[in-house]
Amino acid sequence: MTDDSTAAGPTARTHPPKTAIVTGASTGIGEATARELSRRGWIVYAVARRADRLEDLSKETGAIAVPCDITSEADVSTLRDRVLHEQGTIDALLNISGGARGADWVANAKDADWDWMYQVNVLGTMRMTRAFVPALRENGEGTVLNLTSIAAQRGYEGGGGYNAAKFAEHGFTEALRLEEAEHNVRVVEIAPGLVHTPEFSLMRMGGDVEAAQKVYAGVERPLTSEDVAEVCAFAVDLPHHVNLDLVTVKPVAQAAPHKVLRKQ
Template sequence: MLVSVSTMSPDTNAGERTVPSHAGEIAVVTGASTGIGEAATRRLCADGWTVYAVARRAERLDALARETGAIAAPCDITSEAEVTALRDRVLGEQGRIDALLNISGGARGTDWVADAKDEDWEWMYRVNVLGTMRITRAFLPALRANGQGTVLNLTSLASQRGYEGGGGYNAAKFAQHGLTEALRLEEAEHNVRVVEVAPGLVHTPEFSLMRLGGDAEAAARVYAGVREPLTAEDVAEVCAFAVNLPHHVNLDLVTVKPVAQAAIHKLLRE
C-alpha cells in the first residue's frame, strides 16, 4: 500500500511524496525528547511505523506519544541495565525490530584542547560513542534475525573535519563515524543495512544551548545572520528517506548542510 506524506513541516507549502506504508514495522528512535530525534519520531509515525521513542525525559515522551501515537520508552542509553530493559520490552511486546535510529548525542563546551575539561570529554564520549555502541549491541541479534534490519547513526559534520574549539566533539564524532564504518563491514553478511547521516549546522532548541552551558545569548549567536540553517525536520526527512528506501539500497554516508555552510570553516552570515 502507498501513502502520501508531507515532505516538510506542516507550516510549509511543500508538496507530498509517496512512500510504501510501513505499518507493522518497528523502529526504535533515541534522542526522541527533542530536536532531530523528536522530528524523526514524528516523521516515521506519519509513514506508518510503530515507533518506540527513547530518551531520559519521560514527560516529554508522554506528550510526544499523545500527539503522534509513538510508544514512550524512557531510557538512559549510557546505562547498560536500562538498555537491556528497553531491548527486553521492545522484543517482548513486538517480537522484532526493523530499524534502530541512533539520534541521541550532544556536545559540551568549546574549549581548545589545551583547556579541555575531563568531565566534558567523558560525557561526550559516553553519550555519542558508548551509548550508540550499547544500544546497537543490544538490538543486533534481533536485527540480524529480522533478515532486513537497519541501523542509522546520526553523526555530524564534526566527524569529518576538525575545528578550533571542537576537539572533544570532534573526537567523539570521529569515533562514532569509525564505529559506524566498522559495523557496516561486520554486518553485511547478516543483511543489516548501516546508514550514517552527518548534519552540519542545525538550528534546534537545545544543542547549542546545552553545549554553551545554558547561555541563551551565546547560543543565539551560533545561528545569527545565517540564512536558513537546517532544521530538525530537514534532517529527520533525510533519516526517514534512508530507512524507507527498499532494503537493498544503502545510503552509506549522507552529509547534509545548509547552502550557507559551504564547509565547516566557511559559514556565510548576513
C-alpha cells in the same frame, strides 16, 4: 487513471507496519525523526531520559514512549527486553541521541565535558547497537542508522572533544557496516552540518543563551530538525537493498564546516 495507493505518497502502506527505535526522541532531531516515522506509518519506540516530553510526543503522534538512559546498561537491557517481547523483532534502530558540551580548546579541556560526550555519542550508541544487532540479524532486513556530524569529518578550533567523540562514532559505524554486511544488516550514517535545534548549542554553551544564539546569527536558513529527520526517515524507508552509506547534510549557507555565510 491514477492509482490512489501510490498517489498518497510515503504515508501509504499496504504491508504490516515496520518497527523502529529512535533515541534522543525528547527533543531536536530525535523528536522530529520519531514524528516523521510515525507519520509514515511506522511503529515507533521513542527513547530518551525525559519521560514528560516523551509522553507529550506519544499523545501527539502515537509513538510509544520509553524512558531510558542509553549510558546505562541496565536501562538498555530493559528496553531491549520490552521491545522484543512486544514486537518480536525490529526493523530499524536509529541512534540519534548525542550532543556536545563545551567549546574549549584542547589546552583547556574539561574532563567532565569530554567524558560526557564520549559516554553519550560513542558508548551509548554502542550499547544500543549491541543490544539490538541480534534481532536485526534475525529480521533478515534490519537497519542501523547513526547520526554523526560534519564534526566527524573535520576538526575545528574549540571542537576537540566533540570532534573526538564524533570521529569515534564515525569509525565505529564504518566497522559495523563491514561486520554486518554478511547478515544483511544495512548501516547508514547521516552527518548534519549547522542545524538550528532548541537545545544543541544551548547545552554546548552551558546554558548561555546569548552565546548559543551567536552560533546561528546571520545565517539566513540553517537546517531544521525536520530537515534532517526527513533524510533519516527517507534512508530507512528505502528498499532494503539501497544503502545510503554516508549522507552529509548542510545548509546551502554552509559551504564547508569552516565557511558559513552570514548576513549583517
